[in-house]
Amino acid sequence: MxxxxxxxxxxxxxxxxxxxxxxxxxxxxxxxxxxxxxxxxxxxxxxxxxxxxxxxxxxxxxxxxxxxxxxxxxxxxxxxxxxxxxxxxxxxxxxxxxxxxxxxxxxxxxHLAGRTVLDDEGLEARVPLLARQLVAIHALRPAERPRKYEASTTADTVVVPKGADAAAWAAATDVIRKSAPPYEGRFLHRDFHPGNVLFDVPPPSPAGARITGVVDWAATSWGPADLDVAHCSTNLALLHGPAWGLRFAEAYEEAGGVLAAAASERLYWQVRDGLAFSEEVQQVAQPWREAGRTELTTRAVEERLDAYVTALMDALG
CATH class of the missing domain: 3.30.200.20 (Phosphorylase Kinase; domain 1)
Structure with a gap:
């Protein structure tokens, strides 16, 4: 039975x-x-x-x-x-x-062994692992390319959070009114973030963590490496704070990944992904709370998103 x-x-x-x-x-x-x-x-x-x-x-x-x-x-x-x-x-x-x-x-x-890890503890050790794994994914050269990436958000669909820095959001929205910059295509996961990566974390120290699996390949696409990096960056910013969103792009390059050369081009992809989250904050935050991050209310995530978008404009704008 x-x-x-x-x-x-x-x-x-x-x-x-x-x-x-x-x-x-x-x-x-x-x-x-x-x-x-x-x-x-x-x-x-x-x-x-x-x-x-x-x-x-x-x-x-x-x-x-x-x-x-x-x-x-x-x-x-x-x-x-x-x-x-x-x-x-x-x-x-x-x-x-x-x-x-x-x-x-x-x-x-x-079924793959391991579990998702969304806690702040051990994040410093996991971020380089995430970066190296994404570099390995982008290095794939399939005989048949998947379809071109889709970026659904537009300047007209951005939802500015209540109490957000209006000037920063207006400037960020203006960034994505422009045409996408040129890029060298890569094999993209297109939804790469800590919730889709499985880890083995041996006790007692999280420093010995290793990746055991990457899941949810339904959005696999062909496009700029910057877009995958931007998506993971936004997730890290909302889960752990804006500084970690900025840190991930650095870790990706340290792992051998190549991003757009011009700061304005990097800003385009980072901002585009960050603004896309403005349309679905509640939907994104709920699974994190179910996984134990109960402090990540919709409002808390909105505040982190505002801080991250502002940080991007300060750092790259």
Whole structure:
């Protein structure tokens, strides 16, 4: 009998589909909801093996999400491409992007060891690891490039937080009214940040941490390295304070990464990503609170975003 956690329960058609992709003699013995995702439901499935042991798989399901087929196909292509590259990504097991067999569009993949770490403790040791991992991702040269990056925010959609530095935000918004600067294309994760990186952190010191996996490849794109760096920078700024957002770009270069040569070009990408967060602060902050960072209220994150945008304009503007 399958032992379901209520929140982790998998729907009947999807259970049957997963079962068809197991080895002979294997069965699903437990399901557990994984927290932290914004657009998809994530579940860990514990599989009982023929020898009496267990192994884990991860089920990613899009429920009432526009463009789910596109997202899942992109992730499946990325996972296939990453096999054997040395980048620690899940392996693709099965794909049902149109819900032909499941209740909703779904992807089944291998489970990676490790956990996300969002605490301030040990951050100084983790930032260089994040930077080196992103440099390795950008070094990939796939035979077939993924689609060009998308940058959804515009000067007209920016939401200025209450009490923000109006002059800094007006100047930042003017930056993204301009055309994107030229860039040398790179293979981008496009959602690289601490919430999508798994760590092994041996006790008692966090200094011995190592990365065990990078997940959520649904937005894989081709574009400027600056954009991936900017996205991780903004996340670090909101999680840990504006100084860490500025620090990540330095760590990326120290790890051998190459960013735009001109400060004005770097500012464009950093500001574009920072302003994009203004439209979804509440959505971004909720998974962090669920992961234990209860002090990161929507208002607290808005204040950090304001401080970060202001710091960017002071440093690069």
């Amino acid at each position: 399958i032992d379901h956690d209520e929140a982790g329960a998998v729907r009947p058609l999807t259970l049957a589909w997963v079962s068809r992709h197991l080895e002979v003699g294997e069965r699903i013995v437990r399901t557990e909801a994984l927290h932290g995702g914004i657009t998809a439901e994530m579940r860990r499935l514990t599989i009982g093996t023929r020898d009496g042991g267990t192994r884990d798989l991860v089920l990613r399901t899009f429920v009432n999400v526009e463009h789910a087929e596109d997202w899942l196909n992109r992730e499946a292509c990325a996972l296939t491409l990453l096999t054997g590259t040395g980048v620690p990504a899940p392996g693709l097991v099965a794909l049902d992007p149109t819900a032909a067999h499941c209740e909703y569009p779904s992807l089944l993949m291998t």
